[in-house]
Amino acid sequence: MKGLLRILTNRVIIIILLILIQFGILFDIIFRFSEYFVYFYAVYLIISILVILKILNSRSNPAYKIAWLVPIMVIPVLGTLIYLVFGRVRFSKQEKIQMARIQRNEEVLDVETVKPIKITDGNLDAVVQSTYLSAYGEGALFSHTTSEYYPTGEASLKSMLVELEKAEHYIFMEYFIVQEGVMWNSILDILERKAQEGLDVRFIYDDFGCLFTLPHDYHKQLESRGIKCRVFNPFLPVLSPIFNNRSHRKVMVIDGKVAFTGGLNLADEYINEIERFGHWKDNSIMIKGEAAWGFALIFLSLWQFVDKNYEDARPFIPSYKPGELPEAAGYYQPYVDSPFDAETVGITTYLNLINRAKKYIYITTPYLVIDNTLMEALCGAAKGGIDVRIITPHQPDKWYVHEVTQSNYAQLIEAGVKIFEYTPGFIHSKTFVVDDIYATVGTVNLDYRSLFLHFECGVWMYKTIGVQEVLKDHLETEGLSQLITLKEAKTVVWYKRLLRNILRIFSPLL
Template identity: 70%
Template sequence: MKNFIKIISNRAIIIGLLILLQLGLLFAIIVRFEEYFVYFYTIYIMVSAAVIIKIVNNRSNPAYKIAWIIPIMLIPIFGTVIYLVFGRIRFTKEEKQKMSLIQEKEKEANLKTVCSVTIDDGNEDAKIQSNYLSQYGEGALFKHTSSQYFPLGEQAFKAMLEELEKAEKYIFMEYFIVEEGKMWDAILEILERKAKEGLDVRFIYDDFGCLTTLPHHYYRKLENMGIKSCVFNPFIPVLSPVFNNRNHRKITVIDGKVAFTGGINLADEYINEVERFGHWKDNSIMVKGEAAWGFTLLFLSLWEFIYKNDDNIADFYPDFEEDHLVDSEGYYQPYVDSPFDAETVGINVYLNLINRAKKYVYITTPYLIIDNLLMEALCTAAKGGVDVRIIVPHKPDKWYVHAVTKSNYSQLIEAGVKIYEYTPGFIHSKTFVVDDLYATVGTINLDYRSLFLHFECGVWMYKTTSVMEVYEDHIQTEAMSQLVTLEEARSISWLRKVGRATLAVFSPLL
């Protein structure tokens, strides 16, 4: 009985039931008024035509358009209703303008606090990428920075605890998933203690990401501990496009001098304290120096948007002169991608890396759900002699997403791309490393939600020591993975082929 009560009182179960109830109510209304079918159908045709024209003419990805047009045409009435509820970007014009003003404030603060840096070694490819991120990714270029790449979540966790203990002024954190357990409990103990010592401690978590992992209104508990907290995009059980745009970013900032980003969330499977899909292979990178200030600005911009306060950003700028920062060999550029605008920063960074590669492109990603642009870029690079290798999980976390990932194997392998599956379990890291020169570490998966709908972040690096650390990690991970042959990719039943093909059509919605 207790288990039954626990199940039916679960927030996710309640929300799911409420949404199903609303869908059922819509269906009941339609059935109730079926005698007026002719009038309903005429209105439906007119509305559907308008919606399809709108979809065709908007700036979204073509595959995303097709994935919505098909249900609108195949499922009378419901297809259009479902699109109007779930298919649109939810941010209003006023919200977009508000974020634009915050970003301008962020740029001004950056110009006042950090000396302007440009790539001046003659590499035009690097310069073009950096210029693009400066204009559209909210990311300034930094040089006075050191970094350490962590191939596993448990290594990053240990370093994170050590750096959090050193905090003297403030700690800013934002994560998609937070779950009570060894990892979060250890971090929370430090955050509470530091807040009591008078530090400015702030935390953002995504409500949908934490739907099944944290109690409702968990932010109140954090506030009672002295931790300023806010929930990104609070999830309400009403048919709404609120589902679409989630905060998938992972950022920790300490005093503006140290920052972490990467694939790991704050839950025990990310540090292999709990086994869900075999060994969980994840990563993180720690930057120390001016690039950490870049992540501070990224956090503060979203904080101001959600929390609705008006900080003087310059107050958070650290005194780097006391630290005697080394003149790092390479360059670092933190960046974000968000649905506030039509600029698809994440995919453009990846496309630029692929298209400008001369020797190799090595990629790790938990999902390989790519559109025609990425498919053609990867295949063309491989056909041109670039060594393209991609590592994906062997044990999936979502069977239907993994089925779509596998549906892309044949075309890529035929073009010369090498696909590896991480045999020990699930790989969640999202990395690109190219030609011993460039690397990205961050939160952006190779799937439609990451590339077009979610708030994401990462750090682009050029000629840094961590570029080669990412490379070494890829080689070592590859040694633990199995190469997928073309014969294996093709050797599936016709029924499975049909299933994968069907899922692939709707992959932008997964």
């Protein structure tokens, strides 16, 4: 009896039941209107035409438009209703104004605390990429920075714990998934102790990302331990388009001098303490020096947005002793992407790397759910003689996404792209490395949600030690992966081919 009561009072079960009730009410309204079919159909027809016109004339990705037009036309009434509830990706005017004000504050801080620098070695391709990120990715370009890349979650955690112990003033953390276990508990012990010592410890987690991993009042538990905590986009059992927009970022900042980002969430599968899909391959990068302040600004911008209170960021500006800043070669540029505007920073950053490659493009991604623009860019690069290689998982975490990933293999391989599957298990890293001089490490997957719907972040690197470390990891991972042949990509039974064709239509919604 207690077990049944626990299930019935579970937050997820309650949310599902409430959403089903709301759908039931909508269907009941439709059924009652059926008595006035002529009037109802006329109203529906007008609404559907307006919705279709809105979709066709929006700035959305064409594949995303098709994914909504199909159900609207195939399942007329239900398709339109579902689009009106879930299909609109938007924030209120007030929220956009709030974030714009926060971002303007960031730009002032950038000017006042970091001398604006530009790439001066004559590489115009690098200048174009950096200029774009400065203008649209909320990220300044930094030198006086070094990094250390970690090719596994286990190595990442060791370094995180060491750096957290060194914190003297503040710790900022923002993560998509958090789950109690070896990884999170070891971090939490330090956070609680540092908070008791008087440090400013702040944490943001995404409510939807933690829906199945944390209790609904977990933020109160952290607050009781002295940790300031905010929940991004609290998941409410109300039919709303806000479901689409999640904070997928992973950021840890220590005193504005050290920062971590990458694919790593805070749960035990990410460090292989538990096994879910074979060996879990993930990564992170530690940034030390000026560029860490860029990640502090990224965190503070979202903190101010969810906290709803203006806060001067100047007290968090790090101060360095003479000779403390690293004299490292190359440039680092933290950047963000968000659905507050129509600017698709994630995909444009990747396209800039692909289109400016001269020798090779090496990619790791857990999902290869791409639109025609990315497909043509990758195929065009390979047809032009660029060595394009992509590593994806052999064991998926989501079977339906993996089916769409594999459905893209044949076209890419025919163009000359080499596709590898990481055979030990699941690879969750998101990296690009190009021509020995460019690399990105961050949270942006090659799928529609990351590229168009979620809040994301990453670091763009030019001629840094991090570029060589990402390259080394990619080549070593290839050695553990299976090269997919064109024959294998095309040898698919008819029913699976049909399933993939259907899934590809709706892939922007997966």
